[in-house]
Amino acid sequence: MDLIFHALADTTRRDILTRVMSTEQSVSALARRYDMSFAAVQKHVAVLERASLVTKQRQGREQIVQGDPGTLRRARRLLDDYEDLWRMRVSAIDDLLAEETPGTAGRDPNTTTH
Amino acid sequence: MDLIFHALADTTRRDILTRVMSTEQSVSALARRYDMSFAAVQKHVAVLERASLVTKQRQGREQIVQGDPGTLRRARRLLDDYEDLWRMRVSAIDDLLAEETPGTAGRDPNTTTH
DNA sequence: CTAACGTACAACCAAATGGTTGTAGATACG
DNA sequence: CGTATCTACAACCATTTGGTTGTACGTTAG
Known part of the structure; x- marks a missing residue:
C-alpha cells in the first residue's frame, strides 16, 4: 500500500x-x-x-x-473503507440522537449514501 | 493531490x-x-x-x-477516473472485435461493471 | 501557587527522493 | 556492415522525509 x-x-x-x-x-x-x-x-x-x-x-x-486496473481497485477499496468508517461513526451518533429525541432524525450533511 | x-x-x-x-x-x-x-x-x-x-x-x-470524508472522496474519485479510462479503452477494443467478428463478444476478465 | 499535561517548534541526523549525466548492451534500419 | 534507437544502470547532487531530543508556553489539576 x-x-x-x-x-x-x-x-x-x-x-x-x-x-x-x-x-x-x-x-x-x-x-x-x-x-x-x-x-x-x-x-x-x-x-x-x-x-x-x-x-x-x-x-x-x-x-x-x-x-493495471486491479491494483487501482485495491487502492480505491481502501479509500472506500475509510469512508465506511466515517459513515458508521456518524450513524452511531444518529442512533444515539434518535434514541434521546425520537423524531429529530438530524441527518449529517457530510454523509452521502453512495 | x-x-x-x-x-x-x-x-x-x-x-x-x-x-x-x-x-x-x-x-x-x-x-x-x-x-x-x-x-x-x-x-x-x-x-x-x-x-x-x-x-x-x-x-x-x-x-x-x-x-475529513470530503478529501477522501476527492481521492477516491480520481482512482475511479483511472478505472474509467481503462474501461473505455477496453470497450473500444471490444467494439473493434465485435465489428470484426460479430457474435464473439470476448469479454475481458479484468473488466468489472462496477 | 505549583506541578503535571498537551502542544508547538527548532535543531539535528540518516535515509530516501527526484532529478542529472555518462556508459554500455540489444535491437532495428539503411 | 555501421549507425541510430531504446533501454538499463551507476554515480552523483540537492532537497525532502521520518525520526530524534530539547526548550518554551498555555492550560488543567491538586
Whole structure:
C-alpha cells in the first residue's frame, strides 16, 4: 500500500498513469512528452511498476507500458473503507440522537449514501 | 493531490486516519498508541492536516483530530477516473472485435461493471 | 501557587527522493 | 556492415522525509 500511494503522490507519475491506462505506450514514447531526461521518466515508470500500477512487456527493443486496473481497485477499496468508517461513526451518533429525541432524525450533511 | 496521496503513503498515517475516522481523538491520545515520540506523531498529524485529510480543533489544552470524508472522496474519485479510462479503452477494443467478428463478444476478465 | 499535561517548534541526523549525466548492451534500419 | 534507437544502470547532487531530543508556553489539576 505504501508503494501504491507513494507512486500516486507525484503529478508526473499520475500523468503517465493516465496515459497508459487508456493507451499502452513505450517508455521512450512517454519520455518524449515530458520536459525531463529519459532516465527520469524511466525511474518514474519503475516506481509505478514496483507499485504494480503498471506492467512492462518487452516488444523487440521497446518496453511497452500498460496500466493495471486491479491494483487501482485495491487502492480505491481502501479509500472506500475509510469512508465506511466515517459513515458508521456518524450513524452511531444518529442512533444515539434518535434514541434521546425520537423524531429529530438530524441527518449529517457530510454523509452521502453512495 | 500530491499532498493527499503522499499523506496516505505511510502505514502510521493510514493507521492514524483509521482511528480518527471512526473516533475523534486528541494528538496525545493518538501518540500513546505508537512506539515513537510525541513529536513524531505530531508531525504525522500535521502531514494529514496539510493534505486536508484531517482537521484539528482546539479544546482547552487539547487539540482534537477528526477525519475529513470530503478529501477522501476527492481521492477516491480520481482512482475511479483511472478505472474509467481503462474501461473505455477496453470497450473500444471490444467494439473493434465485435465489428470484426460479430457474435464473439470476448469479454475481458479484468473488466468489472462496477 | 505549583506541578503535571498537551502542544508547538527548532535543531539535528540518516535515509530516501527526484532529478542529472555518462556508459554500455540489444535491437532495428539503411 | 555501421549507425541510430531504446533501454538499463551507476554515480552523483540537492532537497525532502521520518525520526530524534530539547526548550518554551498555555492550560488543567491538586
